[in-house]
Each structure stands twice: as structure tokens, then as C-alpha cells.
Amino acid sequence: MDAQLLAAVQAGDAPTVEKLLRTTSKDALAGDEGSRLLRAAAIVGDADVVSDLLDAGVDPARPWEDGVDPVSWAADFGAYEVLCELLYSGSSWRKQVPQHGKLAALEIARAWLSLDPEVELRRRLGAHQDEPAVVERVQVPIRDQGRRQATRIRLTLADGRQAETQIAHRAIVTDLEEQLGMSVSPDELLARALFHADPESSDWGQSQVALWSRGDAEEVFRWAASLVAHPSVDTRRFATELLHLLGCQEQPSKAQALDVLRPRLRAEDDVVALNSVIGAFAEYTDRGDLTDILHLAAHPTPGIRARVAGELVNAIGEPPQAGHRPDLTFIPFDTPPEVLATLIHLASDVDADVRANALLTVAESGIDTPTVREVLTAHLTDDHRSARLNAAAGLALREDQRGLDVLRQVGSELTPTDVRRWRVxxxxxxxxxxxSGEEVLE
Incomplete structure (x- = not known):
């Protein structure tokens, strides 16, 4: 085996792995050498490297040298990201895992649903349940799932022996059931999400995705709508987040959704659920009347005020974009005066993130009044970089050279990987x- 390639795999160095794979024999990758590399990448838990190996021709269904099946190993360990790569079917050039392999992995993952992870790790080490051990818990981010994560548990005995697992088995079961075309009730998916009741967990996220992607959107909508006032705060969090997700796709009745959500804007006392209610209400409103959320601009939680400031973009003029003709950059829009007044108020909020969101919304609006310019000018020296950047962008778009100067100055201070560079x-x-005076197409 190429020692340099193995070292890159073990280090999770995806760019180097990709480069070295170009000169590696396809026959070797399809055989034992590829399997050894895949095992090393799986144990490290680097999904990017696993992806590179599979794209290069490594067989995800080929057993490792000790007879362990990669898919079954990932299902047992709870390696959600690795398993997703092993089962990915979107690339015609990848070797695919047969149905029986998926079924076997499903049964392995399901077995974990009735187990206590710590007890099971002790059992696998042959340790008594009262034997001293160090238990470590680490949050592992899930790639391509936003803020989602899984908990990795490592148990170490006094003699140094270790065993570990990643708590993502419910997410794995849900994903495999989808791939195998198995029907699961919304109540069961909710139960999986609420087992740990962590909105940032992969279990929660996969249940959301499974419901969001179902073909019976109307039924799912009605089910979620029936839970928005549930006594359990965790259930309300799940239901309101799902309604927000459903709002991103075609839904049967926006009016019905708004009727369900409007009362929750005043009744919901949990900030996590309320955040989703605001987002969902704005999503279903599209460009229209958002005066129902204005009272939340005085909410004591900064995150709620910031959400209101961001969502009010749906109640103002279209943002100026490169795709518009130069003479139509600012499109007239009948913005309610109370919306503008709320944004101007939030632009001077004590919380920096609230100010930044409000200034971004104002900056990208079609509103150009002396008051708006005064607000933007006042924040050219804001201590918060994002707030300063958004204020500068707003003035620059309104042909004010001071704004362009500050915009470029802030841009020069950003690192190459800072996403705010795209704003500049x-x-x-x-x-x-x-x-240029040219007409630019989208």
C-alpha cells in the first residue's frame, strides 16, 4: 500500500488524498488496498475522504480483511456521515451497496435503539457495570446538516481498554428505512427525535428531513399543525420547525398555515419554538403583511429580535441585485411605515447581532429616505464588524462614496474564508x- 496515501487518509487530508488517488491503480482501489484505505478513513470518521475513495472506485460493500462489512460497521458504530457516503446513490460511477446489505445494517442499527450505550460498551469490553471507568462525551458536527451533530461516547477502563460509539442510531434507522422504501408514521419519527430531545442532534434532523421529503405534504402539514400548541415544549419545537421547513416548498394553503401560526406569535413562550414560528410565518407570508410579528421587536431575547429584523425583508422592497437592470435597482414597494420604524429602531439595538440583521434588511431594501441614510451613516463606525459592513453596503448601494470606502476597508480586514467577503x-x-449601463440577466 502507498504509505503516503495511507498517511493522508489517516490524517483526514482530503486534498492530498484526492491528488494521490489520481495516480493509484484502479484495480488496487477496487480490491484489498482500497478496502484497507476505506477502513482507515471510516475509523477516522472523515466523510470527505470516504467520499473521495468511493468516487475513485473503492467498493463500499467489500468486506474488510477481518470479514467486517463496512456498512454494517458504520451502522453499529453509529457513524452517520460515513454510512451516508457508503450508501450514496447519486453518482453513477460509484459501486452500490445491495439491498441485503442495507437490510442487515438496518437490523444492526435498530438493535441499538433498545440499549443503554454505556452499558453496551461495558458489555463489549467484558467489564462489570460497577467497574471504574472514564466516560467521555464529545459533540461531533454532521457535515451538510447545518448545526446538526451527534454525541460520541468513549468508555475507558482502568487497564486502558476502550470502546466507543456515536449516538446517531435513530438517524441511521430513519435514513435506511427511507432508502428501503419502508413507511414510518409521523408519530414514530417524532418519538425518535424526542428520545434525546436535542434539536441539534442528527436523530432530530433526520426525522425532520424524512417528514419534509414525504410525498404526502398535506397530511404532514396537518399533523404538524395539530402539535403547535402541544403541552410538551419539545413537541412544539419539532412541529414548528417542521412547519418552517414545509414552508420552503409548495404547500396546499398559505392562508391555512398563517391561521395556525398567527396565534402562536403571541402564545408561544419558548424562544426556540417561537423562533421557528416567526420563520415559518414569514415563509408562508412570502412578500406581504408581516405586521403581526412587529410586537416581537421588543422581545427580551436578542435572538428573537434578530429573527424579526431578518424576516422583515419580506415586508419591504426587493433587494438590489446584480440581476436587475441598472435603472431598476430600487424597486418601489408599499412598505408599511410601522415596518420601517421597527427596522430603524432595531438598527440601534443594544445587541450587535440584532443591529447587524436590521441594517442588512434596511441596506438591501428599496427604501431610500433621509432617515434611512442617517441610520446607515450612524453605523459606519459601529463596533460590530458585520453591522458596520451592512451599513456601509447600504450607503454604497445608494451611491454614497463614504459607504463604499468603509465597505472596502472592512473587506480588506476579512480573511479569505470569511463568507462576508461575498457581501463586499x-x-x-x-x-x-x-x-456599465448594461442590462444584466439573472
Missing amino acids: YGVEKVLEYRA
Whole structure:
């Protein structure tokens, strides 16, 4: 085996792995060498490297040298990301896992649902339940799932022996059932999400995705709507988040959704659920009347005020984008005066994130009044970089050189990987198109 390639795999160095794979024999990758590399990547838990190996021709269904099946190993260990890569069927050039392999993995993952992870790890080590041990819990981020994560548990005995697992078996079961076309009730998916009741867990996230992607959207909507006032706060969190997700796709009745959500804007006392209610209400409203959320601009929780500031973009003019003709950059829109007043108030909030969101919404609006310019100008020296950047962008888009100067200054301070650099780039492109006098297509 190429020692350099193995070292790169073990280090999780995806760019180097990808480069070295180009000169590695396809026959070797399809055989034992590829399996050894895949095992090393799986144990490290690097899904990017696993993806590179599978794209290069490594067989996800080929047993490792000790006879262990990679898919079954991932299901047993709870390696959610690795398993997702092993089962990915979106690339025609990848070797696929047969149905019987998925069924076997499903049974292995299901077995964990009735187990206490610590007790099971002790059993596997042959240790008594009262034997001294160090238990470590680490949160492992899930790639491509936003804020989702899984908990990795490692149990170490006094003699140094270790065993570990990743708590994502409910997510794995849900994913495998989807791939195998098995029907699961919304109540069962909710129960899996609420087992640990962690909105940031992969179990919670996979249940959300399974419900969101079902073909019976109307039925799922009615089911979730029936739970938005549930006595359990965790159930309300799940239901309102799901309604928000459903709002991102075509739904049967926006009016019905708004009727369900509107009362929750005043009745919901949990900030996590309320955050989702606000997002869902704005999503179903589209561009329209959002005066129902304005009272929440005075909410004591900064995160709620920040959410209101961001969602009010749906109650103002279209944002100026590079795709508009230069003479139509600011599109007239009948913005309710109370919406603008709320945004101006939030632009001076004591919380920096609230200010940044409000200034972004104002900056990208079609509103150009002396008051708006005064607000943007006042924040060119804001201590918070994002707030300062958004204020500068707003003035630059309104042909104010002071804003462009500050925008470029802030841009020069950002690291190459800072996503806010795209904000600077986008504003400069809009200004460039205007100066060219050309019509620009989306």
C-alpha cells in the first residue's frame, strides 16, 4: 500500500488524498488496498475522504480483511456521515451497496435503539457495570446538516481498554428505512427525535428531513399543525420547525398555515419554538403583511429580535441585485411605515447581532429616505464588524462614496474564508453593472 496515501487518509487530508488517488491503480482501489484505505478513513470518521475513495472506485460493500462489512460497521458504530457516503446513490460511477446489505445494517442499527450505550460498551469490553471507568462525551458536527451533530461516547477502563460509539442510531434507522422504501408514521419519527430531545442532534434532523421529503405534504402539514400548541415544549419545537421547513416548498394553503401560526406569535413562550414560528410565518407570508410579528421587536431575547429584523425583508422592497437592470435597482414597494420604524429602531439595538440583521434588511431594501441614510451613516463606525459592513453596503448601494470606502476597508480586514467577503463582492458587482449601463440577466 502507498504509505503516503495511507498517511493522508489517516490524517483526514482530503486534498492530498484526492491528488494521490489520481495516480493509484484502479484495480488496487477496487480490491484489498482500497478496502484497507476505506477502513482507515471510516475509523477516522472523515466523510470527505470516504467520499473521495468511493468516487475513485473503492467498493463500499467489500468486506474488510477481518470479514467486517463496512456498512454494517458504520451502522453499529453509529457513524452517520460515513454510512451516508457508503450508501450514496447519486453518482453513477460509484459501486452500490445491495439491498441485503442495507437490510442487515438496518437490523444492526435498530438493535441499538433498545440499549443503554454505556452499558453496551461495558458489555463489549467484558467489564462489570460497577467497574471504574472514564466516560467521555464529545459533540461531533454532521457535515451538510447545518448545526446538526451527534454525541460520541468513549468508555475507558482502568487497564486502558476502550470502546466507543456515536449516538446517531435513530438517524441511521430513519435514513435506511427511507432508502428501503419502508413507511414510518409521523408519530414514530417524532418519538425518535424526542428520545434525546436535542434539536441539534442528527436523530432530530433526520426525522425532520424524512417528514419534509414525504410525498404526502398535506397530511404532514396537518399533523404538524395539530402539535403547535402541544403541552410538551419539545413537541412544539419539532412541529414548528417542521412547519418552517414545509414552508420552503409548495404547500396546499398559505392562508391555512398563517391561521395556525398567527396565534402562536403571541402564545408561544419558548424562544426556540417561537423562533421557528416567526420563520415559518414569514415563509408562508412570502412578500406581504408581516405586521403581526412587529410586537416581537421588543422581545427580551436578542435572538428573537434578530429573527424579526431578518424576516422583515419580506415586508419591504426587493433587494438590489446584480440581476436587475441598472435603472431598476430600487424597486418601489408599499412598505408599511410601522415596518420601517421597527427596522430603524432595531438598527440601534443594544445587541450587535440584532443591529447587524436590521441594517442588512434596511441596506438591501428599496427604501431610500433621509432617515434611512442617517441610520446607515450612524453605523459606519459601529463596533460590530458585520453591522458596520451592512451599513456601509447600504450607503454604497445608494451611491454614497463614504459607504463604499468603509465597505472596502472592512473587506480588506476579512480573511479569505470569511463568507462576508461575498457581501463586499456582491455590492461591488452591482455598482459595476450600474456604471456599465448594461442590462444584466439573472
